[in-house]
Amino acid sequence: MDDFSNFKKNIARFVTLTPVEEEYLISKVKVTHIRRRQFIVQPEFVCKYKSYIVTGCFRAYLVDSAGHEHTITLSVEDWWISDFNSYFLQEPSELFVEALEDSVLIQMDHVVEDDLLAKIPKLEIYFKVLAMRALAFLQKRILANLSKSAEERYHFFAKKYPHLLQRVPQHMIASYLGMTTQFLSKIRNQPSKT
Amino acid sequence: MDDFSNFKKNIARFVTLTPVEEEYLISKVKVTHIRRRQFIVQPEFVCKYKSYIVTGCFRAYLVDSAGHEHTITLSVEDWWISDFNSYFLQEPSELFVEALEDSVLIQMDHVVEDDLLAKIPKLEIYFKVLAMRALAFLQKRILANLSKSAEERYHFFAKKYPHLLQRVPQHMIASYLGMTTQFLSKIRNQPSKT
């Protein structure tokens, strides 16, 4: 089971490529190994790639003027990561995207992407589906932040992503959920109802 | 200046259609007039259309189990509105989308959209650009909610969308910004800096 196995499967969930197309795709993308604590995106720099996570774990976060970190994204295997804003518009990023574990990525840049979309138009559909899902996801997250208490948000998260609780340090989860480490700790260690 | 003038201009910002394509597009979409306080999306129902606002103003909101409204979207002329989640997946919506003024929409349903995308592939690009912009926008909003105080969020909003302050009732803006009407009122009437 090589690096591309799950990548192909993931695409096959939404569009069906011919063997020739698949081969062409694989020939164009680039496999990159990233060490823990390494950054693949940094503020001031333009985000060059969109990256599919083969193995590993990443988070994207912003550091505000008070020096507080705010986590936008926690991603594991079979997700795409990037600063889509910076990648799409080719503007300097404001975010850090950091590997939380040693990771393997499949990457493409704009040149490769445009070529692939031209040669394999079905990929437009694949990326469209991903974009729509991302939109739905972000909308739900905004709603959750507006309408739920810190405790509700945590329990919802814990139920939905139990594996992340084990892989990701708690202060990052806290910052993802919009609360302090201390408060999250208190939630976890209180009697509580489910 | 007919209903389609700005619609065409908006598309032309991102892709260039031939006169024939433009005509075909116009022949397929549907112009709808909506009265103030009318709903174009309601919970339990599948969202049938994506709609371009020719004139008017809409908001999308969710009512939580405690009966509180949470505004996801405030939209005016030249924006697309829909419950994209419900429209894209053809699942029942959870949202209300309500006209805040008498409005005129240009609408397309899935059948029309698929046909248009097949006949005018350039529209894929148009919608892709819109989707990416929406993604960037939602991401910024999540960051603002995570990192800014209610007062900062309000002043930021007021500076960025001064026209909305006049068109939209304040309790809706408050719910969009994630605070109560009363608190927003207090922010507005305090000395404050900036």
Add this chain to the structure above:
DNA sequence: CGCGACGTTGATTTGCCTCAACGATTGTGG
């Protein structure tokens, strides 16, 4: 071994909410 990253716990503070009452404006039916 010693330092830094991580989590926990308690005391205190505060940003924002809830509840409540009250003008002003809009709009609507008799």
Add this chain to the structure above:
DNA sequence: CCACAATCGTTGAGGCAAATCAACGTCGCG
């Protein structure tokens, strides 16, 4: 066309959820 209701914004008192500040224990790693 007026009266009354509904909608909208304002203001104040009191309360709570979550932040801040601070101190401490543990673990992993260089």
